[in-house]
Amino acid sequence: MAEIFYDDDADISIIQGKKVAIVGYGSQGHAHAQNLRDSGVQVVIALKDGSKSAAKAQEDGFEVKSVADAAEWADLIMILAPDQHQRSIYADSIKDKLTEGKTLAFAHGFNIRFGYIDAPEGVDVILVAPKAPGHTVRREYVAGRGIPDIIAVERDASGSAWDTALSYAKAIGGTRAGVIKTTFTEETETDLFGEQAVLCGGMSHLVQYGFETLVEAGYQPQIAYFEVLHELKLIVDLMWEGGIAKQRWSISDTAEYGDYVSGPRVISPEVKTSMQAVLADIQSGAFAKRFIDDQDNGATEFLELREKEQGHPIEATGKELRGLFAWKQQDSDYVEGSAAR
DSSP: OOOEEOGGGOOTHHHHTSEEEEEOOSHHHHHHHHHHHHTTOEEEEEOOTTOTHHHHHHHTTOOEEOHHHHHHHOSEEEEOSOHHHHHHHIIIIIGGGOOTTOEEEESSOHHHHTTSOOOOTTOEEEEEEESSOHHHHHHHHHTTOOOOEEEEEEEOSSSOHHHHHHHHHHHTTHHHHOEEEOOHHHHHHHHHHIIIIIITHHHHHHHHHHHHHHHHTTOOHHHHHIIIIITHHHHHHHHHHHHHHHHHHHSOHHHHHHHHHHHHHHSOHHHHHHHHHHHHHHHHTHHHHHHHHHHHTTSHHHHHHHHHHHTSHHHHHHHHHHHHSSOOOOGGGOOOOTTOO
16 A cells, blocks of 8 residues: 655655755746745755746746756755756756755656666755646645645665655645655656556557548548547546546446447557557666667657657647637646656
8 A cells, every 4th residue: 555645744844944956947847946935945946057947937036046056055956857958967067066965856766767867875865746737736736735746765865865855745735635655766667657658658649540540531620639639638537536437437328338348449458568568668778768869869859750740630620620619728727647847
């Protein structure tokens, strides 16, 4: 059974007694920083010289320092830059500032799990990962609620790293909802798998194939869009609220019967075998190496794949439809996973 912690399990005074540097001011960075500040924590924003985020952070009332200066000043450095940039930021500006007793923190274990960052002895290495995009983390905190977090400790040099992680989670609102104990390895491998096999890779390509099948059979692209993409949010919201069982309880008997008899024809046992191969590539580090090698090569494959996928006919159909109808999708309409960091 998973270990879950709530407000009463965490001592917020621990993080209130530390100086915190937030590296990056994007989706997660702005939410962590603002929630920490509202919880009485001293925070500065660490950015590269010339960063476009500096003006926004200053506009929000934060002091902005260079990454090196912030790392030297801080007791806890939370790295919230994209995975592919963390290694160079760490090597260039953080590593030499990590004196004994400091804490290095992450919201995703990628660089620690695959050995791209190796913190010096005497430094705590922790993970605090809200399971939602940053704007949701911020919105829920302001509303007096919270987003579930997962926490981990890779190195407990001080003997109090778990207490620090829980305190940080409380300060960003996580313990209001519940915080689950994990490991860097478990968080990283399951996060990557979820993104690739189900939430992003699996779902995107399932939708595209469904769209193609209907359009190639002669149905209107606009009708196909509604049936395989637009209504997907309604189904996912029901699953999010009460699991697959609530989704099946909420739909028609016809849809439920079709789920049972046709679902396994599309998502067959062969799909699970493919998923296991995806997981094996994640566990072995093969995916991480492919990603980082490509990023180091100017993201050539990444950009080619992005351009190809953006050219899929479902995108043009969706853009046209969304521009014609009265309903407009806002940030609050979106329910995203850990893919958005």
